[in-house]
Amino acid sequence: MRTTWDFTGTRALVAGAGGIGAVVAGELARAGAAVVVLDVDEGKLSEAAAAAGPDSGPGSVKGLCADLTSADDCRAAVIDAAELLGGIDVFVHAVGTNDRRPVLDTPDEVWERITAVNLDSAFWLGRAVGGVMVPAGYGRIVYLSSVSGLLAHVNHAPYAATKGGVDQLMRVMAREWAASGVTVNAVAPGYTETDLTREYLAAPGVRASLESLVPAGRLGRPSDLTGPVLFLASDAAAFVTGQVLYVDGGRTLV
Numbered sequence: 001m002r003t004t005w006d007f008t009g010t011r012a013l014v015a016g017a018g019g020i021g022a023v024v025a026g027e028l029a030r031a032g033a034a035v036v037v038l039d040v041d042e043g044k045l046s047e048a049a050a051a052a053g054p055d056s057g058p059g060s061v062k063g064l065c066a067d068l069t070s071a072d073d074c075r076a077a078v079i080d081a082a083e084l085l086g087g088i089d090v091f092v093h094a095v096g097t098n099d100r101r102p103v104l105d106t107p108d109e110v111w112e113r114i115t116a117v118n119l120d121s122a123f124w125l126g127r128a129v130g131g132v133m134v135p136a137g138y139g140r141i142v143y144l145s146s147v148s149g150l151l152a153h154v155n156h157a158p159y160a161a162t163k164g165g166v167d168q169l170m171r172v173m174a175r176e177w178a179a180s181g182v183t184v185n186a187v188a189p190g191y192t193e194t195d196l197t198r199e200y201l202a203a204p205g206v207r208a209s210l211e212s213l214v215p216a217g218r219l220g221r222p223s224d225l226t227g228p229v230l231f232l233a234s235d236a237a238a239f240v241t242g243q244v245l246y247v248d249g250g251r252t253l254v
Helices: 020-030 042-056 071-085 108-136 157-180 195-201 206-211 223-232
Strands: 011-015 034-039 060-065 090-093 139-144 182-189 244-247
Touching: 011 020, 011 071, 011 108, 020 034, 020 042, 020 060, 020 090, 020 223, 034 042, 034 071, 042 060, 060 071, 071 108, 090 108, 108 139, 108 157, 108 182, 139 157, 139 223, 157 182, 182 223, 195 206, 223 244
Parallel strands: 011 034, 011 090, 034 060, 090 139, 139 182, 182 244
Antiparallel strands: none
16 A cells, blocks of 8 residues: 555553554554564564564554553563654554353353453553653543444453443543643444454454445455554644544444
8 A cells, every 4th residue: 555644753552452452553554653563473463563564664563562451561571662663653452352241141250351462551651651742741542442342242341331431431531621722533344354353253254244334335344544643743734633433334333
């Protein structure tokens, strides 16, 4: 995809080295940003850095290993990233996990794991990043939400609750930090083909059933999300804050 954004000199932190996070990190680097990616999986960090590679233009991608389900690790990771980059101008939270089962069949440990990965990390990292951006008087924060934060999909209770929580967390941050030059928004994909959805989509009949719900007639790809994320991370979106941008092929219209 041809890059249409100029992030030369921008210092970007991306949480999540798999799927959408890796693609966004690569596009930010190709647009000129210096990027640090956070993840607990060192293999994914290496893959994200290698994917940006020598074609990343003036930007770069470096990996930083961190357990994002730990408040202390989140704080430390943001401090380390700010030191590596010399500050943080853009933060993208692209961390997520799911476990599809009915509410009555959802054990405590599944709820706790999903809320820790999806929502706790969003708060801990966002709070730490805000602590860097607000005093600096500038920042762009973009959360990866989901149409599940709006729609009542069956077998998605913990996931949907966390994504709805991310949307409200984002709005409060946006309200509190707007006067400091920091915008906070969310991009909400529909079903997107990533590692998180691959096994589910391979089940008989699932792909066709989901595609039938999308007016565009197909599922999303990570590359569909880079333009919206980079827009919200850019100065072109300086007066856009507290918004959820649905990137779903029309799924939320049905």
